[in-house]
Amino acid sequence: MPNTQDVTIIYHASCLDGFCSAYVLWMKHGEDFTEYLPVHYGQPAPEAQGNQLYIVDFSYDLEVLEQYARNFDQVVVLDHHKSAVEKLITQAKEATGYDIQESGQETIIQKHKLFIKLNMEKSGARLTWEFMNCSMGSGNVEALVQYTEDRDLWNWKYPATINVDRALRATDWNFGVWAELDISELIDKGKVINEYLAHKIKGILKRTVGEDGAILTGVVTPFGFLPCLNNTHGDIISDLLHEICNLTGKPAMSWFYDGVAKKYRYSIRSTAECYIKARTVAEFYNGGGHENAAGFERELML
Template identity: 25%
Template structure:
């Protein structure tokens, strides 16, 4: 177990979550220990005992967070997910803002006198699915295709602040986007109709890349509302992302299976050897989702 006295827990496999961790890294550097975290994978309590603990863009269940609160030297939660709002607000030291992303909340918390970097502005634009800023989608794809590394992200942040280097970086990112769009089309074409929670919806399979899962889910959603499922294989089971049109709170569905998220974007985990919570929709199996 690490002897470092600062522990940073952040949303794993997520651009926004790692962006929040990057904000912490810019303050603490290697004096802190960084823990990518997922729902369904409770932390080792030994990692928090007596330490200065931060949760960024992620929060465990109320029971787990209460236990951590009782063991940690201090606990601060920085989050924006509506599905866990009450848990976040139950922690004395917290920042909750559903209008911002985890990355920008973390930056403003750790660097209150410094403008949010262009890189993290793009991560918020991506995570909240606004896409108001030019080049957010290709930049997100480019970052998703690389290892989540603080030095690499730091270099990208610096390149974005240089007009000359930004042009080169974004040209490369757009090349990545072309192949990404092909992968989205491929997943959508092979989607299968299922019956889940009383709804006839589409299910597709992708890699665990969150950016890809979101894009595929939203394309499926256009074809068959009110929500769509995108599944990927993980070492401990299947990761399922839900993307909705807003008419149904999909975070409530995710919580039923141990997950969480936003009303229109959530996820949960199915451990190996657990029965699938959905069935093939025989009535609609001959429909072509690519039509």
């Protein structure tokens, strides 16, 4: 049976930006008559119906979104992942009846009860915050949006971003817990965690890349022999893989086995200097994401 709620919120699972996007909506809607559904790319869209549906830091093919629009009075989609953005824009242009407004990096797609806003220069949480017109009150929401966006887009504009990010990853991802977070305390806590993780990354690098830049552990792909290592520490995936990219000049991958989904989950990172982008590799394996940060999943290892 499909879930029926006044408000249903679908958000990117296992992602700080996705959770922060949902947190923004939680500050507005709370928990009464509201269902929060974390989802991964590659898994079936959850069955749901009701009054309002928000899909934040995530999206589906237009066909799926149109089905949701038949089940809800209003459907709002806010996303910034390059693969999804490009696909949705193409699908909307090929379909009929859609009003498409493009301005710079931002695209708004509308049809009846369906509203889609896409912008690759903003995080999912930022898009959600702006859509809600900053109407959920004060507190720590705006600061959390600022820091999660700075890290998610890999901008690093703010010195405290790394410490806030480290602390958030060591905090329960619970909306009530987040509502009580103090930014100054997060920064202090994150500084200690960051020192430990930096030491850990250095040790892993020694076992992954030789002193001459040679790849010590990798996998053969259609794009060449790429660095690839097992890593169950989600807190350091991006930092670790970027370091490997810098040392080898190649996109770098890590994987872990998800025993619940019974799938191998791969993360890929690349830099401007890499000869091929992370997204290109991910899309070859039916995944997607950002230009330099993407992922995919498989039932069998590469």
